[in-house]
Amino acid sequence: MKYLSEFRDEEIVRTLLNKIRKCVTKPWNIMEVCGGQTHGLVRHGLLQMLPDQIRMIHGPGCPVCVTPVSLIDKAVELALEHDVILCSYGDMLRVPGSTLSLQQARAKGGDIRILYSPLEAVSIARQNPNREVVFFAVGFETTAPANALSVEQAYRQKLKNYTVLSAHVMVPPAMEAIMSDPDTKVDGFLAAGHVCTVMGLSEYVPLVEKWKMPIVVTGFEPVDLLEGIYMVVSQLENGEYRLENQYKRVVGKDGNRQAVDLVKSVFEYRDREWRGIGEIPMSGLFLAQKYRDYDATLKFGPLKERISEDSGCLSGDVMKGKIKPHECPHFGKGCTPEKPLGAPMVSSEGACAAYYNYATQESTE
Amino acid sequence: MNKSVKVELNCPAPVNEFDSITIGHGGGGKLTQNLLKSGVFSLLDNEWLREQGDAATIQLNGKTAFSTDTFVVSPLIFPGGTIGDLAVNGTVNDLAVSGAKPQYLSLSFILEEGLEMKLFQQILHSIRDACEEADVKIITGDTKVVEKGKGDQIFINTTGIGEMHSKSKMGMNRIKKGDAVLLSGSMARHGITIMSKRNGLEFETKLNSDTRPLHRICLELIDTFGSQIHLMRDPTRGGVANVLNEIAEQTGKGIQLNEKVLPVEDEVAGACEMLGLDPLYVANEGLFVAIVDAEIAEECIELIRKWEYGSSAVAIGKVTEDHPGKVVLHSAIGGRRVLAQATGELLPRIC
Ligand code: SF4
Numbered sequence: 001m002k003y004l005s006e007f008r009d010e011e012i013v014r015t016l017l018n019k020i021r022k023c024v025t026k027p028w029n030i031m032e033v034c035g036g037q038t039h040g041l042v043r044h045g046l047l048q049m050l051p052d053q054i055r056m057i058h059g060p061g062c063p064v065c066v067t068p069v070s071l072i073d074k075a076v077e078l079a080l081e082h083d084v085i086l087c088s089y090g091d092m093l094r095v096p097g098s099t100l101s102l103q104q105a106r107a108k109g110g111d112i113r114i115l116y117s118p119l120e121a122v123s124i125a126r127q128n129p130n131r132e133v134v135f136f137a138v139g140f141e142t143t144a145p146a147n148a149l150s151v152e153q154a155y156r157q158k159l160k161n162y163t164v165l166s167a168h169v170m171v172p173p174a175m176e177a178i179m180s181d182p183d184t185k186v187d188g189f190l191a192a193g194h195v196c197t198v199m200g201l202s203e204y205v206p207l208v209e210k211w212k213m214p215i216v217v218t219g220f221e222p223v224d225l226l227e228g229i230y231m232v233v234s235q236l237e238n239g240e241y242r243l244e245n246q247y248k249r250v251v252g253k254d255g256n257r258q259a260v261d262l263v264k265s266v267f268e269y270r271d272r273e274w275r276g277i278g279e280i281p282m283s284g285l286f287l288a289q290k291y292r293d294y295d296a297t298l299k300f301g302p303l304k305e306r307i308s309e310d311s312g313c314l315s316g317d318v319m320k321g322k323i324k325p326h327e328c329p330h331f332g333k334g335c336t337p338e339k340p341l342g343a344p345m346v347s348s349e350g351a352c353a354a355y356y357n358y359a360t361q362e363s364t365e
Numbered sequence: 366m367n368k369s370v371k372v373e374l375n376c377p378a379p380v381n382e383f384d385s386i387t388i389g390h391g392g393g394g395k396l397t398q399n400l401l402k403s404g405v406f407s408l409l410d411n412e413w414l415r416e417q418g419d420a421a422t423i424q425l426n427g428k429t430a431f432s433t434d435t436f437v438v439s440p441l442i443f444p445g446g447t448i449g450d451l452a453v454n455g456t457v458n459d460l461a462v463s464g465a466k467p468q469y470l471s472l473s474f475i476l477e478e479g480l481e482m483k484l485f486q487q488i489l490h491s492i493r494d495a496c497e498e499a500d501v502k503i504i505t506g507d508t509k510v511v512e513k514g515k516g517d518q519i520f521i522n523t524t525g526i527g528e529m530h531s532k533s534k535m536g537m538n539r540i541k542k543g544d545a546v547l548l549s550g551s552m553a554r555h556g557i558t559i560m561s562k563r564n565g566l567e568f569e570t571k572l573n574s575d576t577r578p579l580h581r582i583c584l585e586l587i588d589t590f591g592s593q594i595h596l597m598r599d600p601t602r603g604g605v606a607n608v609l610n611e612i613a614e615q616t617g618k619g620i621q622l623n624e625k626v627l628p629v630e631d632e633v634a635g636a637c638e639m640l641g642l643d644p645l646y647v648a649n650e651g652l653f654v655a656i657v658d659a660e661i662a663e664e665c666i667e668l669i670r671k672w673e674y675g676s677s678a679v680a681i682g683k684v685t686e687d688h689p690g691k692v693v694l695h696s697a698i699g700g701r702r703v704l705a706q707a708t709g710e711l712l713p714r715i716c
Contacts, residue, residue, distance in 0.1 A: 013698040043643075045700020222698045358702040 007221030008044070016226035017049055023234050027053040029185045030232050031178070031321055033171060034192030035062030036220045038351050042358040044222045054229065057185065057321030058351035060174050061192055063139045064091045065315060065343040065350045066274040067167045072097035074296075074303045075136045075165055079110030082300055085128065087121040088136040089143075090114045091347040096311070096340055102136075118150035118164070125154065125162035134296045138167040141195045144285055145259035148266035151287065151294045163296035166285055169272055171195050172203040173283035178320055179211045186321055188232040190218040190225070193247035198263075200255030201243060208243045219247040266291055275343055276316035313342025318351050325352040332356060386480040391510025401508065404486065408493045409472075413504035421504035423469055428529035430465035432456055435522040440562050441488065445573030446650075448521055449488035453495035454576050454650060455601070456525040461580030462597035462653050464533030464587055467499060471524040472506040477516035488519065499578035501525070530584055534592035537615045544595055544684040545662035546620060547655040549582065549675045550575065551628035552605055556647035557636045568639070572632055575674075577651035582672045586655065586665060593658040594665075600654055603707055605681075606645040608654055609692045610706045617689050622682035622704070624697045645694075646707045656684065 006012070032038055038058045041047050047056060060066055076097050079086040086102070093103040093114065106112040111131075115121055118135045125133035137147045147164065154162040171192060178184055191204060196217045204215050214235035218228030228246045235242060245251055265288065272284020287295040313335070314328045325331055325344065335341040337353055344350035389396040406414050413421040436452040453470065460467040472492065476485070496503060554575040561570045579599070586594050600608040613620045629637070629644045637644045651674055657665050662680050669675035687693075692704040 008697055010698050043696075043702065044698055045694075045696040045702045046698075047700075049698075049700050222700075357705050 007219070007223040009223065012223050013049075013226060016223065016230055020054070020226065020230050020233055021051050023230065023237055024051055024053045025237060027055065028187045028233060028236050029055045029057050029321065030188050030190060030229060031057040031059045031186045032190040032218070032225070033059040033061040033175060034190075034194070034220075035065070035347065035350060035354075036194065037061070037190055037192065037218065037225060038354045040220045040222065040225055042354040045358075046222055046225060050229070054233065056229075058318065058325070058354075059178070059189075059321065060274065060277060060319035061140070061171065062344065062347050062350045063143075063167070063169060064089075064095055064347035065319065066169055066174075066277065067092070067095065067138050067343065068273045068275045069096075069098050070273075070303050070306055071136075071165065071167045072102070073099070073306075075102060075134075076100050076105045076110070077304060078134050078165070078296065078300055079105050079112050080108060082132065084111070084132040084134045084300075085124060086110065086112045086134050086136060087115045087118070087124065088112065089116070089138060092136060092138055094337075094340065094346045095343045096346070118147045119153065122150050122153050122157075122159065122162055125159050126157065129161060132161050132163070134163050134165055134300075136165045136167070140169060140171055140192070141198045141263070144168050144263045144267065145198060145256070148262045151266050151291050152262065154294055155291060160293075163294050163299050164287065165296040166267070166287060168267070168285035169274065169280075170269070170283050170285070172207060173280050174274065174277075175207055175215075177277065177280045177283075179207070179213075181320060183322060184320065186213070188214040188236055189216070190228045190232065191215050193217055193219040193224070193251055196245075196247070196251040196255060198256050198259050200260070201245060201251070201253050204243050208241055212241045214241050214244070216244045217247050217251055219250065276313065276319055278316070311341045313344075315342040315344045315352075318344055325355040328352070384482050386476045386478055386482065386485065386510055388478050388510055388512065390476065391508065397508065404489060405506070405508075408489050409496065409503045411502050411504065413469075413502065421469070423504065423526070425526070426528060427531070430460050430463045430527050430529055431524070432459040432463065433522065433524035434459060435520060437517065437520050438559065439517060440559070441484065441518060443562050443574055444558055446576040447488050447491040448519060449491035450495035451574075451576050451650060452521040452523045453492055453499060453501070454578050456523040457495075457499045457501060457578045457580055458599045458651070458653070460525050460527040461578070461583040462599050463527075463529075464535050464583070464597070465527030465529045465580075466584055467501045467525050467527040467578075467580055469504045469526045470496070470501050471522075472503045473522040474506075474508045475516055475520040475522075476508065476510045477518050478510060478513040480518045485519070488521075495578070499580065527580075530587045532591035533587045533594075535587075535594060535596050537596065537612065539592070539595040540612065540616050540618060540656050540684055541595070542618065542684055542686045543659045544656050545659045545665075545680050546609070546622070546682040546684065547657060547662065547665055547669070547678060548605065548628065548681045549579070549653045549655070549669050549678045550651070551630050551633070551677050552600075552649060552652065553629060553633045553637060553642075553644035553647035555601075555650040556604070557633050557642075557644075559648070560640065561636065568636065570632055570636060572630075572636075575649060575651035577674050579651060579653055579674065582669055582675050583653065585672075586668060589668060590657065590661050590665065593661050594655060595658065596656040598654050600649050600652060602648050604644070604646040604648060605652075605654060606643070606692065606704045607707055610704065612656065613690050613692050616684075619685040619688040619690070620682060620692045621685050621687070622692065622694045624694050626679055627681055628677050628679055645704060659683070
């Protein structure tokens with residue numbers, strides 16, 4: 001933990017806050033794209049420490065929050081009606097589907113297992129040759145390589161009982177969608193550090209050019225976040241727009257080529273629906289032709305019945321930065337982590353849950 | 366610092382000819398008798414069990430504390446303990462933080478058909494050792510067997526009785542503004558140890574659970590400081606944050622914590638970072654929170670630190686009249702955030 005402590009140093013934090021205060025003269029809206037960053041801002045109490053002119057907007061960066069209801073319904077259907085062993089990351093369990101969440105499906109007897117890695121799911125498939133094993137693959141570019149690897153492994157081992165229900169989404173197309181929205185208020189972005197560890201920086205260059213706004217690739221610790229904010233604000237104040245990398249200690253320019261190649265060989269990009277936001281062109285990962293035997297939606301067919309997902313949740317507006325979580329009329333009333341109306345109240349990375357759990361001054365007063 | 370668990374597998378008498386539990390062991394007949402006699406009674410032997418009556422008779426003096434808890438942990442054996450010592454220490458500690466000296470326990474098993482006899486023996490041995498360490502007697506109990514698939518190998522219920530310390534004057538209504546909030550050791554060790562052994566989540570750690578009895582420390586605190594100890598609680602499931610939230614909610618007072626001094630071992634903190642969990646919400650076993658008069662806070666800490674299990678005791682915050690009903694954490698970098706009550710199961714995050 002020594003490694004982290006220097007990024008949580010009170011002195012450095014104070015110095016950075018002073019630098020931001022000195023630099024800022026106008027109000028700016030900065031979107032942190034990643035849910036991990038939202039979590040960091042709230043967990044360390046950073047939001048109230050920032051000068052009033054800086055308004056942080058919480059982006060669509062929680063993969064759980066943007067997974068469409070139809071995919072959750074499909075996962076529930078697989079677990080309950082096809083008797084598969086459904087493996088998932090923990091966060092997915094509480095997200096409401098149109099009738100049940102996976103947690104409720106588990107209580108109804110579904111064999112639903114929480115895993116930390118899709119490779120674990122491959123070994124479960126190997127150990128249970130008579131059962132179908134489905135990995136519910138959610139996440140951004142960060143979790144995609146491990147998932148691609150699991151498909152690769154299953155392919156090489158000629159496993160016949162392993163498939164993937166892919167809900168993978170990509171961050172840059174979502175940023176593009178946010179900027180294309182005429183109502184958008186975003187002046188600059190903190191891009192998600194982890195995502196760039198894998199994908200590198202190149203995808204952000206066209207965004208910076210097209211929308212003429214600063215993007216700073218940023219980490220998750222208090223010092224990272226403040227440094228990232230400072231870098232965005234100083235560009236904005238100087239009328240500049242550049243791609244900068246605050247997270248150099250982790251993110252290299254080219255990312256992890258091997259991981260990118262693996263993802264690109266196993267998956268292909270297609271249009272994908274985002275919960276609360278709608279369809280975003282070329283933003284989803286689907287299994288490539290060569291691996292179609294490992295596609296759960298092909299093997300088990302499409303969702304039987306699609307139920308409307310209108311719960312009154314305003315997650316789209318939250319994720320596009322149009323409202324803050326506590327400005328949603330359901331926040332803390334009809335919608336709490338115990339009884340969530342929408343996904344952002346469920347996942348630990350979700351903006352509504354982050355606000356609710358760590359209820360900042362801003363959201364409680 | 367860690368308690369070493371003595372687990373011997375050489376049972377003093379042969380259990381019986383079965384190597385796993387069968388439905389017959391719960392039938393109340395000869396098999397049940399054999400199981401109890403050779404397995405349970407011989408290990409936990411005392412005058413009450415020898416009687417084998419339908420109820421044990423005891424003599425109680427003065428005010429008595431009474432507590433029950435059921436243990437369903439998985440895995441059954443984990444670094445630093447078993448479901449058996451957890452079941453003993455859990456109830457012992459519930460009595461301890463209530464200000465009582467734990468004396469007698471009941472012990473009930475729900476066994477699933479197919480439970481390996483060797484494993485059951487190992488758990489029984491750990492129960493015996495925990496009773497010896499805590500100086501409590503098991504005086505009554507029950508065993509039921511359920512069909513395969515209807516239980517998770519073994520569930521244990523313990524109920525305990527203890528004599529209240531005459532100087533104990535604890536209660537929510539005694540908590541007042543300015544009181545110090547003390548923690549007897551570092552957080553989240555048990556929860557993280559168990560999680561590191563869970564299917565699909567396994568990760569390497571040298572951690573041990575902190576299952577252990579706390580009554581000696583708790584009783585000495587009450588003996589020394591009497592009514593100045595305002596409340597004690599053991600933050601097991603739900604962690605320190607939930608216990609403090611309950612206190613804030615029930616008293617209508619605020620609790621202010623200082624993140625900088627919160628004791629978390631490096632390895633635990635690392636695992637929490639990795640899993641995206643907040644150590645304040647992770648389960649503990651051998652830990653207690655005490656709310657005490659600010660005047661005696663320093664002396665209390667000194668006293669707790671003299672004990673093996675209390676060597677890292679520390680004051681983590683205070684009771685305030687600001688933000689009534691809420692627990693507010695002053696973050697290490699100078700920010701503030703409200704610590705809310707956690708929701709249900711702790712789920713590791715995705716990336
Ligand atoms: S508070 Fe609940 S209903 Fe409102 S946007 Fe957040 S998740 Fe949706």
